[in-house]
Amino acid sequence: MQTAMTIAPRLSRIRWAKLRPHLVGWAFISPWLVSFGFLMVYPFIASFVLSFTRYQLIGSPEFIGFENIQRMLFEDPRVRDSLKVTFTYVLLTVPAGTAISILVAILLNQKVRGIPFFRTSFYMPSVIGGVGLALLWTTILAKNGPVNTSLAWIGIEGPNWLFDTTWALPSLALKALATAGGAMLIILAALQGVPQHLYEAVELDGGAEWAKFWHVTLPQISPAIFYNVIVTTIGVMQSFVDAFIMTDGGPGTATLFYGLYLYRVAFGFFRMGYASALAWMIFLIILGLTILNFRIARYWVYYEGEE
Amino acid sequence: MSALTASWSKSRTTQRRIRDLLAYLLLAVGLVWFIFPLVWVILSSLKTFQDFNQIPARLLPSELYLGNYPRAWNSVPFGIFFLNTTIIVALCVVGELVSASLVGFGFSRLRFWGRNFLFMILLSTMMLPFWVTIIPRFLLYKEIGWTGTWLPLIVPSYFANPVYVFLMRQFFMTLPSELDDAAKIDGCNELGIFLRILLPLTKPALATIAIFAFINVWTDFVKQVIYLSQESKYTVAIGLAFLRWQIAQGDPVPGLLMAATVFTSLPMIAVFFIGQKYMVRGIALTGRTGT
Numbered sequence: 211m212q213t214a215m216t217i218a219p220r221l222s223r224i225r226w227a228k229l230r231p232h233l234v235g236w237a238f239i240s241p242w243l244v245s246f247g248f249l250m251v252y253p254f255i256a257s258f259v260l261s262f263t264r265y266q267l268i269g270s271p272e273f274i275g276f277e278n279i280q281r282m283l284f285e286d287p288r289v290r291d292s293l294k295v296t297f298t299y300v301l302l303t304v305p306a307g308t309a310i311s312i313l314v315a316i317l318l319n320q321k322v323r324g325i326p327f328f329r330t331s332f333y334m335p336s337v338i339g340g341v342g343l344a345l346l347w348t349t350i351l352a353k354n355g356p357v358n359t360s361l362a363w364i365g366i367e368g369p370n371w372l373f374d375t376t377w378a379l380p381s382l383a384l385k386a387l388a389t390a391g392g393a394m395l396i397i398l399a400a401l402q403g404v405p406q407h408l409y410e411a412v413e414l415d416g417g418a419e420w421a422k423f424w425h426v427t428l429p430q431i432s433p434a435i436f437y438n439v440i441v442t443t444i445g446v447m448q449s450f451v452d453a454f455i456m457t458d459g460g461p462g463t464a465t466l467f468y469g470l471y472l473y474r475v476a477f478g479f480f481r482m483g484y485a486s487a488l489a490w491m492i493f494l495i496i497l498g499l500t501i502l503n504f505r506i507a508r509y510w511v512y513y514e515g516e517e
Numbered sequence: 518m519s520a521l522t523a524s525w526s527k528s529r530t531t532q533r534r535i536r537d538l539l540a541y542l543l544l545a546v547g548l549v550w551f552i553f554p555l556v557w558v559i560l561s562s563l564k565t566f567q568d569f570n571q572i573p574a575r576l577l578p579s580e581l582y583l584g585n586y587p588r589a590w591n592s593v594p595f596g597i598f599f600l601n602t603t604i605i606v607a608l609c610v611v612g613e614l615v616s617a618s619l620v621g622f623g624f625s626r627l628r629f630w631g632r633n634f635l636f637m638i639l640l641s642t643m644m645l646p647f648w649v650t651i652i653p654r655f656l657l658y659k660e661i662g663w664t665g666t667w668l669p670l671i672v673p674s675y676f677a678n679p680v681y682v683f684l685m686r687q688f689f690m691t692l693p694s695e696l697d698d699a700a701k702i703d704g705c706n707e708l709g710i711f712l713r714i715l716l717p718l719t720k721p722a723l724a725t726i727a728i729f730a731f732i733n734v735w736t737d738f739v740k741q742v743i744y745l746s747q748e749s750k751y752t753v754a755i756g757l758a759f760l761r762w763q764i765a766q767g768d769p770v771p772g773l774l775m776a777a778t779v780f781t782s783l784p785m786i787a788v789f790f791i792g793q794k795y796m797v798r799g800i801a802l803t804g805r806t807g808t
Binding site for chain 2: 242324329331334338339345349399400477
């Protein structure tokens with residue numbers, strides 16, 4: 211009897227001592243657990259369920275089976291148009307943006323005077339971002355804006371960029387490339403982390419500059435490049451603001467990004483069921499692209515300590 | 518022999534000079550590419566209406582005309598929009614700092630069941646497209662009567678943005694664990710270690726998050742345009758878009774638009790100059806930008 215009375219609280223004390231660190235840990239991360247539940251898991255599942263319904267904010271969602279999916283895949287020409295625009299935009303911006311960010315980062319890694327000034331200037335447009343930068347580029351690309359004026363100097367008559375079916379999308383891509391500052395700084399940080407002794411090893415072997423670049427720099431910064439490719443692809447696939455502000459998707463559907471179309475369906479026409487189906491499709495496409503990127507990465511991304 | 522080394526080092530300096538010259542040449546090209554648009558917008562904001570109609574377009578304004586600024590400021594209620602945006606941004610920055618430091622501390626300094634697994638999930642949620650969650654989020658906020666208010670813009674920032682959590686975690690990991698052990702021996706519990714020992718050391722990381730959060734919230738247009746519907750609640754970004762459509766519908770004053778672009782970007786440029794050091798450090802620490 212007496213033993214039972216003394217053991218019971220001791221046992222629970224031991225259990226509590228064992229349990230405590232875990233509870234404390236979960237308590238510290240609880241803010242994230244809440245948002246993960248309510249703002250990630252729940253919406254993620256809910257939008258999947260909504261994909262099979264018709265719901266226009268009045269009444270409750272009505273189950274309609276695969277109607278949305280059928281319409282999205284086979285009947286809605288806007289879906290095909292906007293996917294084409296979005297993929298073209300990815301192809302126009304991601305490879306070129308990656309190349310520019312590497313080039314500029316290498317340039318900013320040179321030991322010449324005034325580098326902080328150049329770094330600041332190159333990064334600044336990415337900071338302004340959003341609507342302001344979109345408006346800025348709207349005037350840069352205007353019919354008698356500075357781009358066309360410069361072209362006129364060399365005898366070329368520039369088009370009305372943003373209002374020309376052929377040129378509207380490349381114009382938006384051009385604008386995107388002028389704001390590659392963030393990616394550039396990531397590569398720059400990676401460049402500054404390349405161990406010097408690797409370069410010295412190449413020098414001892416009598417390697418030239420390009421050998422250093424090809425055999426040391428590029429493999430060493432490849433994880434950072436890979437990260438940029440992943441993130442910019444995901445970001446560009448979801449583009450919205452530039453088309454919304456600069457072209458409103460036009461002329462015609464020349465710059466109708468998938469994100470813009472989805473926004474119109476959801477918050478213009480309030481067709482929440484169909485918009486959810488559209489959202490899930492872009493999610494699956496982005497997921498596929500990301501997996502593809504990881505597959506390709508095996509052939510070109512170098513990780514330290516891996517053979 | 519000495520003549521030989523002299524000529525060798527001379528050719529070496531010439532080579533070096535050519536290299537530097539080439540670097541400067543390319544840097545100058547980059548400067549035009551990245552910064553010319555900003556210079557252009559500032560110059561354009563000082564142009565008169567007549568200046569805009571000249572063909573070919575002129576680079577410099579014919580006179581230092583400041584009239585676009587007051588006209589732009591008054592054409593849309595920018596005073597209210599600046600006040601609104603400032604309140605939203607301030608509340609969001611506080612929320613991001615508090616929640617990211619708590620969660621970042623948990624993931625870096627404490628051991629608990631499921632920690633690594635949950636952290637993997639946290640990282641992968643950063644890649645979840647915005648569009649796949651926005652519709653149910655909107656419906657959820659509508660259900661509880663939050664649409665049309667600032668709450669959907671502010672409240673989530675109190676529940677830990679994964680990007681900032683990752684930054685905090687990376688920073689906490691650079692601090693020696695002996696600090697925690699010493700505090701534990703002195704009888705500090707986890708909250709004490711967090712508040713009294715580690716948090717004072719994380720000021721640079723907190724500054725980085727504050728700057729990124731400021732810029733992100735200030736320029737975030739999509740959420741603002743989805744959740745806000747009354748003009749009295751509008752933000753600077755919406756005001757700017759508003760002005761754009763007014764002008765698109767016939768008011769032919771590009772100078773106004775440029776002036777508005779300049780004064781709405783000023784807070785960002787100011788923050789950038791104050792906090793650039795922290796932003797660069799944050800990028801070096803995490804290998805990603807804070808957006």
